[in-house]
Amino acid sequence: MEQVKEQFKASLASALPGQDIALERPRSWEHGDLAFPCFRAAKALGVPPPKLAQDLAARMTIDGGELVAAGPYLNLRLQPEARARVLLEALLGPTPFGSAPDHDEAVLVEYSSPNIAKLFTIGHLRSTMIGHALAQVNRYLGCRVQRLNHLGDWGTQFGTLLAAYKRWAEAENPALDQDFPWAEEIPERRRNPLFRLFQLYVRFHQEEEQDPAMRDEARAWFRRLEEGDSEARRLWSWFREISLAEFHRIYARLGVAFDALDGEAFYEDRLAAAVAKLETSGLLEEGEGGARIVRLEDAGIQTPCIVLKADGTSIYATRDLAAALYRQETYAFDRCLYVVGSDQVLHFQQLFAVLNKLDPWFQGRMVHAPFGMVKLPEGKMSTRKGNVVFLEDVLDEAVTRVRAIIEEKNPDLPSKERVAEQLGLGAVVFFDALNDRVKPITFAWDRVIALDGDTGPYVQYAHARICSVLRKAGEAWAQAVRLAAPAGPEVAALTFHLATVPDELPGLDEPAAQSLLFELAGLPDALRNAQREHMATPLARQLLAIAKTFSGFYTQCPILKPDIEAPVRDARLALCAATARALRQGLFLMGIQAPEEM
Structure with a gap:
């Protein structure tokens, strides 16, 4: 096309x-x-x-x-046959729609970026999977992509953790390998050091509301950490190690990978140079209370960007400035996408304005892709208050519900556990992708794990149904939708076994077939829209359109009935194979697997 x-x-x-x-x-x-x-x-x-x-x-x-x-x-x-031939030839080559030519555009995508010592909540799903899809789509379209995880491994929250550990863990539970007697009973799967760090964090914030002096204690510990205190650094390093082990396990389950996991701490030794560059450029001045700031009124931003607190410690903006300068030097990028929540809009407006003042090179290259926050029915989630829905609970619940449906409808299905995992995760990830990135999501179990309607499992089922048809047609057709090379986080464009487009294509002039071909032709535009709009939603909607029109084609255009002539049969099987490839490729870019049986 x-x-x-x-x-x-x-x-x-x-x-x-x-x-x-x-x-x-x-x-x-x-x-x-x-x-x-x-x-x-x-x-x-x-x-x-x-x-x-x-x-x-x-x-x-x-x-x-x-x-x-x-x-x-x-x-x-x-003309109907021309439409069919153009689409089938595009989809039945080794790579759906052909491999995009590599070009010189370098794109950085910063996403996920969890805070150390906090478990993944359902809120982390948005940044992780939106960012993963954007990285994959840009790679599929030929960009040179670097996938960056800017870990939250520095900042005042570590002062909180250090103070909390010293107060309630060091003496009686130094290895964090026991339950705290003052904490609520927890499920067996949560009995690990990272969850106990989370409990310490929540308790500290609950008690500091009654005793504000505790905040000074946390600030003092963070100051010691920045000054290189050996005890603070030892504990910080241990907390980071505990957290990364858990993060990698979740990323492996989601099929997500990164090219760099340089957290905020990575830029610690670059902070002084970044501040000095601002000073030399005449941008840095003293603000209220002795803080060092950059004024941005000339950029239409009334709130100044604080670079250093009055006590000389760095803040989030300081570290982001240092990171941007490092990335400029290291990657010489064309675009840098920050997939970060909409509550950080002002921060990125300030960051980009400061960078534009510092070096015009940054103008037009920096993009914030904000997303609406995930809320509970009773309000916004907060790890400080402990009212969160943990991501793995959602994934496990989705898999459990899918497993029950499989046991009811297809108890003899091979690899039931693997398929339940693929469908459960697909339901959760597709639900997130289908919602407009900018809009907030109110978390509700019945919406997240619904397995019918406009859902991931509906699209996955369309793929599995096609695979079933092709298996009945013979091994050659079944092979046409199988991968010729392994697919993993390092791959964007799937490689399939070569399939041949029939010489004649009768039977595809039916309206249902032409409608399906039209929706398949919309997939490249959906990918470009996803790239331009910085969200997976256009891709998710197009995959749904393809799945729905395939259902109409399957109903109205018989494929394997004995009275169907061989040329018509082969043409319709070719369209089935092309549709399965398009669905599998599109789902894969979003981080969703397409089972061959359900």
Whole structure:
């Protein structure tokens, strides 16, 4: 379809020299495959848009298609067999829609970035899986991507943890290998050192509300940590080690990987140079209470960016500035995406404004992709207050519910545990992706793990149903949707065994088949929209559209009935194989596996 698009654009450019040629995708296949809105060109030429569309339709030709004026639009409608051949050839090669050519655009994606000593909550799913999808989509489209995990392993919260450990753990539970007598009883799976660090953190914040002097104790410990105190550094290193072991286990379960896990502490020895650069540039000045700040009124931001507290300690902004300067030097990137919650919008506005002042090189390269926060029905989650939903509880519950459905409907299914894991995680990840990134999500069990409707398992089921059809058709067809190379976090474009497009394609001129082909053709646009909008939602919606139209095709276009002629059968099997490949590739980019049986 990309070749058709380029041919259409070239013909339009020849007919309309000097005009901007931007194509759109019609709403349905009946209207056509591509549309050219004539508004701008007609205005420049001084003619009504419908008149221009009619003139272009009369004097242009496209091989394999017809041009139709539809009001102010010029629509290209491919002939049914041409549409089928273009799509099948694009999807039945080794890589769906072909491998995107590598290009020089370097993209950094910073995502997940959990805080040390805190367990993953359902809120962490958003940054982790939105960021993973963005990294994968950009890689699939040919960008050179670096996947960065900016761990929250520095800051005043470590003063809190150090103070809490000294108060309630060091004497009686130094290895954090026992339950605290003052804490609520916890499930067996949570009896680990990281959860006990979380309990210490929550208790400290609960008690400091009644005793504000405790905050000075936490600040003092963080100051000791920044000054290199050996005891503070020893405990900090241990807390980090405990946390990373748990983080890696969760990432492995989600199929997520990173190229660098340089946390805030990594930039500690670069803070002084970053502050000095601000000082030399004349941007740093003394603010209220002795803090060192950068004023941003000329950038339309009334709140100054605090770089150093009055006591000389660094803050989040200091470390992000140092990180940006390091990345400039190390990666010379074209775009740097920060997949961080919408509660940090002001922080990134300040950060980007300071960087633009410091070096014009940064202008246009820095992008904050904010996402709405996850809320409980009773309000926003908070690890300080302890009212959180832990991510692994959600994943385990989803898998448990799927397993029960499998036991009821298909108890003899091979590899039931593996399939239940794939479907359970698929339900949770797809639910998140389908929701607009910017909007907040209210967490509710029935919505997250629903296995019907607009859900991940619905798309996964479409894939499994196609695989079942192809297995019945014979081993050669079953092989057409199997991978020729392993798929893992280091892969973006899946590689399938080579499949042959039949010489003849009868039986695909049915409306249901043409509708499915039209939705398959929309996948590349969905990927580009996901890249442009910095969210997986366009991809998730397109996969749903493909799955739904396949259901119509499966119902209305018999495939394996004995009275179906062989050429029709083979053409429809080829369309089944192409659809399975598109679904599997799209789900994979989102971090979702596509089982062959359900």
